[in-house]
Amino acid sequence: MGLVKLLRNAEVFSPEPVGKKDILIVGNQIAVVESDIVVNVPDLEVIDASGLIAVPGFIDTHVHFLGGGGEGGFSTRTAELDPRDCIVNGVTTLVGCLGTDGVTRSLDSLYAKAKALEEFGLTTFIYTGSYRVPPVTFTGSIQRDIVLIDKVIGVGEIAISDHRSSQPTYEEILRIVADARVGGMLSGKPGIVNFHVGAGRKGIEYLFKIVEETEIPITHLYPTHMSRSKRLFEEGLRFCELGGMVDVTALQPFEREEDFSPVDALIMAYENGLIGAVTISSDGQGSLPVFDDMGNMVGFKVGSVGALLHTVKLAVEKGLPIWQVLKTVTINSAKVLKLKRKGKIEKGYDADIILMEDFHVKWVISRGKPLMVEGNVVEPFRVM
Ligand SMILES: CC(C)C[C@H](NC(=O)C[C@H](N)C(=O)O)C(=O)O
Ligand SMILES: [Zn+2]
Numbered sequence: 001m002g003l004v005k006l007l008r009n010a011e012v013f014s015p016e017p018v019g020k021k022d023i024l025i026v027g028n029q030i031a032v033v034e035s036d037i038v039v040n041v042p043d044l045e046v047i048d049a050s051g052l053i054a055v056p057g058f059i060d061t062h063v064h065f066l067g068g069g070g071e072g073g074f075s076t077r078t079a080e081l082d083p084r085d086c087i088v089n090g091v092t093t094l095v096g097c098l099g100t101d102g103v104t105r106s107l108d109s110l111y112a113k114a115k116a117l118e119e120f121g122l123t124t125f126i127y128t129g130s131y132r133v134p135p136v137t138f139t140g141s142i143q144r145d146i147v148l149i150d151k152v153i154g155v156g157e158i159a160i161s162d163h164r165s166s167q168p169t170y171e172e173i174l175r176i177v178a179d180a181r182v183g184g185m186l187s188g189k190p191g192i193v194n195f196h197v198g199a200g201r202k203g204i205e206y207l208f209k210i211v212e213e214t215e216i217p218i219t220h221l222y223p224t225h226m227s228r229s230k231r232l233f234e235e236g237l238r239f240c241e242l243g244g245m246v247d248v249t250a251l252q253p254f255e256r257e258e259d260f261s262p263v264d265a266l267i268m269a270y271e272n273g274l275i276g277a278v279t280i281s282s283d284g285q286g287s288l289p290v291f292d293d294m295g296n297m298v299g300f301k302v303g304s305v306g307a308l309l310h311t312v313k314l315a316v317e318k319g320l321p322i323w324q325v326l327k328t329v330t331i332n333s334a335k336v337l338k339l340k341r342k343g344k345i346e347k348g349y350d351a352d353i354i355l356m357e358d359f360h361v362k363w364v365i366s367r368g369k370p371l372m373v374e375g376n377v378v379e380p381f382r383v384m
């Protein structure tokens with residue numbers, strides 16, 4: 001596998017459309033994006049991308065690496081993530097979290113799984129904590145976790161406005177955000193708090209209060225599941241107008257579009273000129289439980305990282321410009337995570353590139369390494 005690769009004649013979305021270009025990859029970086037690149041080095045690997053579009057590798061900011069669930073008892077715990085599911089769906093960067101179950105799912109295992117996904121060739125980060133407040137931590141302190149553990153980039157998913165939350169007070173939430181901010185400053189990380197926003201009436205009221213009453217920049221507040229209802233998403237757009245960013249959970253490949261779907265949310269954001277402030281994440285391997293009005297779980301499905309590609313495809317089919325939709329899983333996500341070299345097909349960026357045709361992924365290159373070649377996942381270890 002050569003150090004220098006040349007993708008020929010792809011229709012490039014960087015995610016802005018830049019037309020038919022060659023892409024020169026040197027090591028794990030993109031070196032040149034130009035027409036008709038001429039390069040002669042020994043063992044140059046040329047990949048013919050004619051007829052394919054090239055888009056930046058997808059960034060999924062909320063994935064249950066270990067699985068999650070449990071809201072209906074032990075047998076409803078969900079399975080852990082298979083990295084092949086990321087590759088076939090073009091996800092090359094992902095952030096792991098714990099969820100409702102912060103008892104039988106441990107941060108140690110989350111860290112180990114994040115390292116395993118890296119060994120498979122993906123780029124991973126994790127949130128410390130889980131739904132509960134005070135959050136579970138590695139070291140007993142949010143700041144120490146963020147400063148001392150390389151993969152920890154923030155805290156999440158902290159549940160608010162949900163019958164499964166720990167009913168945290170405003171002060172408890174404020175302290176978590178303050179600690180995440182300073183931990184991020186000390187370590188050059190985003191120091192964000194990924195909030196699980198439930199269906200509760202108070203929505204993201206706490207987040208608006210923090211913005212109004214404190215000096216903490218809005219960029220540390222990153223609420224997810226914001227397309228859970230139209231009302232909540234409209235609240236989310238108000239949050240974006242203040243300079244915030246919100247995350248919507250993708251439509252799972254098995255889900256029907258309900259009365260308000262993530263695609264409706266993307267259309268509403270686009271029409272309000274705010275699609276640059278919205279990301280999509282998959283909630284992959286998390287449980288998607290349904291409760292009766294007594295709060296008993298009556299059924300659940302399991303999220304899939306493939307929901308990102310599925311939702312992008314649906315939004316484009318609904319008429320949104322492809323590059324506007326691509327922003328929500330590339331540069332917008334990189335902005336939230338403060339990943340300076342991710343999310344674009346441009347010189348100096350990590351060579352995370354998907355080649356696809358009609359949203360069928362054909363090639364996946366992650367930090368310059370092919371993880372999928374002509375539709376086939378490259379297995380790093382021979383499974384005997
Ligand atoms: C957005 C909706 C549909 C799904 C959402 N999933 C989680 O929060 C993850 C889950 N609880 C787990 O820990 O595995 C939910 O339950 O509200
Ligand atoms: Zn959640």
Ligand SMILES: [Zn+2]
Nearest residue numbers: 099157283286
């Ligand atoms: Zn989740």
